[in-house]
Amino acid sequence: MTVEKIVCVLCPMGCKIKYRVEDGKIVSVQGNRCPRGLSYLEDELKEPKRIVPTSVKVVNGELPLVSVKTNRPIPKRLIPKFMQLIKQVQAEAPVKVGDVILKNVLDTGVDVIATRTVKRVNSA
Template sequence: MEDKVMITCVSCPMGCDLNVEVIDEEIKKVEGNRCPRGVEYAKAEYFNPTRVLPTTAKVKGGILPLVPVKTAKPIPKGLLEKAMREIAKVELEAPVKLGDIVIKNVLDTGVDVVATRDLAKK
């Protein structure tokens, strides 16, 4: 199977546009990169693109109705919207501490969702 895709490398601010050729699940050619990091990036981004998901979770009795949270590590890009729905189900109770685990092992990714600030009681 042959696949040709365009991936913008974000390893550094230059943002090279990479033309990537994939044959039988193997990267055969990367063009447009100005440094070797482009090839590594293309590999990771083609086979397993991951992102940190920053969002908010509801809080009861806090000085604000929401606390910011994030996945402690990047999770597969395809799971971002599913993870949003999981986080939407949560309601925490104030006070919240930075680093508190909001969801353990979200969607079996092995990654926790954690709070990213302290939130005091009202």
Template structure:
């Protein structure tokens, strides 16, 4: 039997499942229907929210924390991180600002999760 831990809520159900010819034939261990949906999504195309940071020019902090606005396919994460490394934003940055739109056509944006004011005396 295969195992996976559901991360859709804090419970973290340990789901056991069996597959045959690429189809799930048995599921056990989920406490709610979200676990079943999570399992199907994980097997079909796993997705993740990506938290990271972006360089800030003339900010009171050198970095601003950012994340994807919704989960993106895991296959894009490495490439996304390479793109984010190239980005820098000018202060001020406000929480909720869109830093990068529609990454890889997924419909997910990279958004700031923190406000970074501009340094005093920099224009």
């Protein structure tokens, strides 16, 4: 029975959690300073999820790309499919921080939002 380790990233405390799993069940947990640590551990063991930051092409913008991220974590298993999808997405300038660039990505209920503003280029 090996003790495993994981660092909780749900808050800035970064609890170093030690745990043991037997027959697919968590049998011991140490190091989480709040209940969210246990919840994070359970989620990581069942289906890990991540917020994904990336960028999207901008049409008629002062910059060629705008930084974006998922507004909530998506399952890690979907990240490669998500990255293939996001490569095909373009946003029309102007883009403002918080604009929804893509809704309900891969039927997860998660949106992709802009994390910076890109102004429109004035055409001559």
